Amino acid sequence: MCSNKKVIGVCYGPRCSDFGGRDMAEALREMGHEVENLDCQSLCPHAPAIRVNGRFVHRATIERVKEKL
């Protein structure tokens, strides 16, 4: 597991939430990461959108987010 905490931003907009964004935010928090709730980022066709180190992961999964940390 990554030792240094980095801020992750998760879109809490309706479409990303439908595609599991909020659930992933909770899972990431439980893993010890700092997670910021974001408004809709106009990336809805690519939901769920999760920002890691300033870049958005489209159609994010926990595994793909962890790869970017």
Ligand code: FES
């Ligand atoms: S709802 Fe997440 S980008 Fe629009």
